[in-house]
Amino acid sequence: MEFSDLLKVRRSVRAFEDAPVEPEKVAAILAAANAAPSAGNLQAYEIYQVMTPRIRAALAHAAKQSFIAGAPVLLVFFANPGRSTRKYGARGKELYAPQDATIAAAYAQLMATDLGLASVWVGAFDDEAVCDAVAAPADWVPAAILPIGYPAEEPEAAPRRAVADLVHRV
Ligand SMILES: Cc1cc2nc3c(=O)[nH]c(=O)nc-3n(C[C@H](O)[C@H](O)[C@H](O)COP(=O)(O)O)c2cc1C
Numbered sequence: 001m002e003f004s005d006l007l008k009v010r011r012s013v014r015a016f017e018d019a020p021v022e023p024e025k026v027a028a029i030l031a032a033a034n035a036a037p038s039a040g041n042l043q044a045y046e047i048y049q050v051m052t053p054r055i056r057a058a059l060a061h062a063a064k065q066s067f068i069a070g071a072p073v074l075l076v077f078f079a080n081p082g083r084s085t086r087k088y089g090a091r092g093k094e095l096y097a098p099q100d101a102t103i104a105a106a107y108a109q110l111m112a113t114d115l116g117l118a119s120v121w122v123g124a125f126d127d128e129a130v131c132d133a134v135a136a137p138a139d140w141v142p143a144a145i146l147p148i149g150y151p152a153e154e155p156e157a158a159p160r161r162a163v164a165d166l167v168h169r170v
């Protein structure tokens with residue numbers, strides 16, 4: 001798909017077909033995440049690939065968003081501040097590691113769209129409950145959950161601010 005079309009067709013989808021995602025598509029999504037830029041190329045993030053129904057349910061509970069359990073694949077992106085702090089100190093911990101995780105998740109989401117899959121960025125959750133659900137180390141900070149699957153709904157495009165409103169030319 002043309003990149004400009006990809007940006008136009010992506011929607012947040014919160015209902016998924018009861019159909020698995022092909023392993024090669026999951027692999028392509030993870031490779032896209034791995035292609036994302038990161039501060040100092042340190043890749044201060046970690047990804048959990050979750051397909052087990054029990055853990056999907058625990059993550060849905062951690063986010064108080066039941067639809068999450070209905071996606072066949074969940075990717076959970078964590079900032080791993082330790083990887084960035086070694087070189088960048090507090091800026092690595094507070095800014096670069098969360099940004100590294102966020103950019104990787106954005107790349108993954110766009111690749112999912114390119115492969116005909118649907119997803120939604122989930123950021124509202126209890127951090128500790130997410131860590132518990134996947135048994136992540138306590139110093140990793142969850143940045144986003146991406147439920148991924150084949151869409152069972154076709155949402156309208158969400159409105160956006162006008163470019164002129166959000167761009168400040170100085
Ligand atoms: C940082 C962030 C957090 C979000 N958290 C949630 C969430 O917890 N649950 C949810 O259903 N959607 C969540 N969304 C999705 C937004 O609601 C959605 O992207 C926005 O309404 C625009 O719609 P679109 O993605 O279809 O363009 C989040 C998006 C972002 C970027």
